Amino acid sequence: MGHAVDRGARHLAAAGVQTARLDARVLAAHALGRDPSFVLTHPETCLSADQAAAVDALYARRVAREPVSRILGEREFWSLSFRVTGATLTPRPETETVVEHALTRIRACGRENEALRILDLGTGTGCLLLAVLSELPRAQGLGIDISADAVAVASGNANRLDLAGRARFRVGDWASGLSGPFDLILSNPPYIAAGDGAALPPEVRDFDPPAALFAGREGLDAYAAIAPQVARLLVPGGAVIVELGQGQEAAVIGIFQAAGLVHDGTRTDLAGIARSLCCRLDVRTGLQKNVGNEGEPV
Ligand SMILES: C[S@@+](CC[C@H](N)C(=O)[O-])C[C@H]1O[C@@H](n2cnc3c(N)ncnc32)[C@H](O)[C@@H]1O
Structure with missing residues (x-):
């Protein structure tokens, strides 16, 4: 999971997102139905192919500059x-x-x-x-x-x-x-x-x-x-x-x-x-x- 978040943070930063690492963590947590602190403290967790795809789909929306709040819906x-x-x-x-x-x-x-x-x-x-x-x-x-x-x-x-x-x-x-x-x-x-x-x-x-x-x-x-x-x-x-x-x-x-x-x-x-x-x-x-x-x- 840590690698997915690192990669996501790099893509978000390249798209001009100022809070790239934080957003990458929050969006990964949302896609996995976990708390952002879990993503921070368990980087070794392996993602299934479906989970990795779900995380990437949210990163793609944020790369298009959709606000995190709109992606989360709250x-x-x-x-x-x-x-x-x-x-x-x-x-x-x-x-x-x-x-x-x-x-x-x-x-x-x-x-x-x-x-x-x-x-x-x-x-x-x-x-x-x-x-x-x-x-x-x-x-x-x-x-x-x-x-x-x-x-x-x-x-x-x-x-x-x-x-x-x-x-x-x-x-x-x-x-x-x-x-x-x-x-x-x-x-x-x-x-x-x-x-x-x-x-x-x-x-x-x-x-x-x-x-x-x-x-x-x-x-x-x-x-x-x-x-x-x-x-x-x-x-x-x-x-x-x-x-x-x-x-x-x-x-x-x-x-x-x-x-x-x-x-x-x-x-x-x-x-x-x-x-x-x-x-x-x-x-x-x-x-x-x-x-x-x-x-x-x-
Ligand atoms: C800047 S937003 C504020 C929304 C919310 N009060 C807030 O603080 O987050 C302005 C709101 O005014 C609404 N609005 C625009 N024109 C209006 C009108 N003629 N009559 C009533 N509401 C209107 C918009 O739909 C929008 O929800």
């Missing part, structure tokens, strides 16, 4: 396992910044045990909504996606994570047709400029769904579509937290301010990039727009 996010398919963006580590941001705000307001209503726009695998719900025992959530296949994956993930009782998923064009209100709205919308596709790594360009990546000439179209809907759906004092593309903070603040929201904090990811932006519905604005909905800050 990806860890917020220490939870999410099923991923060709219909869903593979959850990214930097998106955990949005989860941290939301939970920090809710806990700072002492509202972590309340029955908060949370909306996730562009839910994909459901990772943002389900991660937040996993930490808030009484909160309920609705996830929306334009892709029916993504909605099916998100619903399946809610079942797998035992959160289906508090999470619903629905096909929709952002928040069109929703009436709310919501205490918190989350979104990791597409934010890559249409002309930037060629510069993306093959794992992203060739395997993530285009609807999850691109948002018009400057990458800002989804924020512009979401902002007025958010202002209509939040309770007074409610907050929206969105993921940002690199360098988009000022432009996105401007978009939300134009919709009547106030900027209320930005968090950076582990690379120091402004990644998660919070805007709040000013209480006076909210009272005008959501007459009769009592709101508390989130």
Whole structure:
């Protein structure tokens, strides 16, 4: 087995895979139905012809730059396992910044045990909504996606994570047709400029769904579509937290301010990039727009 992994790692490295040895080990383990630590600690294990062919088939997919998570069909996010398919963006580590941001705000307001209503726009695998719900025992959530296949994956993930009782998923064009209100709205919308596709790594360009990546000439179209809907759906004092593309903070603040929201904090990811932006519905604005909905800050 050790020879197969060495050979695979060489092929993966030659194909430009940065984590060639790790990937070779993980993929061999997956093909053999074993743990990656077994592959590391038992290199002397002999492979049958069928096993060797199964390992090579996975290496061929990775050489074509298919992401490991797509080959395995799952990806860890917020220490939870999410099923991923060709219909869903593979959850990214930097998106955990949005989860941290939301939970920090809710806990700072002492509202972590309340029955908060949370909306996730562009839910994909459901990772943002389900991660937040996993930490808030009484909160309920609705996830929306334009892709029916993504909605099916998100619903399946809610079942797998035992959160289906508090999470619903629905096909929709952002928040069109929703009436709310919501205490918190989350979104990791597409934010890559249409002309930037060629510069993306093959794992992203060739395997993530285009609807999850691109948002018009400057990458800002989804924020512009979401902002007025958010202002209509939040309770007074409610907050929206969105993921940002690199360098988009000022432009996105401007978009939300134009919709009547106030900027209320930005968090950076582990690379120091402004990644998660919070805007709040000013209480006076909210009272005008959501007459009769009592709101508390989130
Ligand atoms: C960047 S992905 C984020 C997925 C997931 N929330 C995550 O963080 O991994 C953006 C998602 O928005 C969805 N989307 C794109 N346009 C949409 C629209 N008009 N209405 C609803 N969802 C949309 C895509 O299908 C995709 O699942």
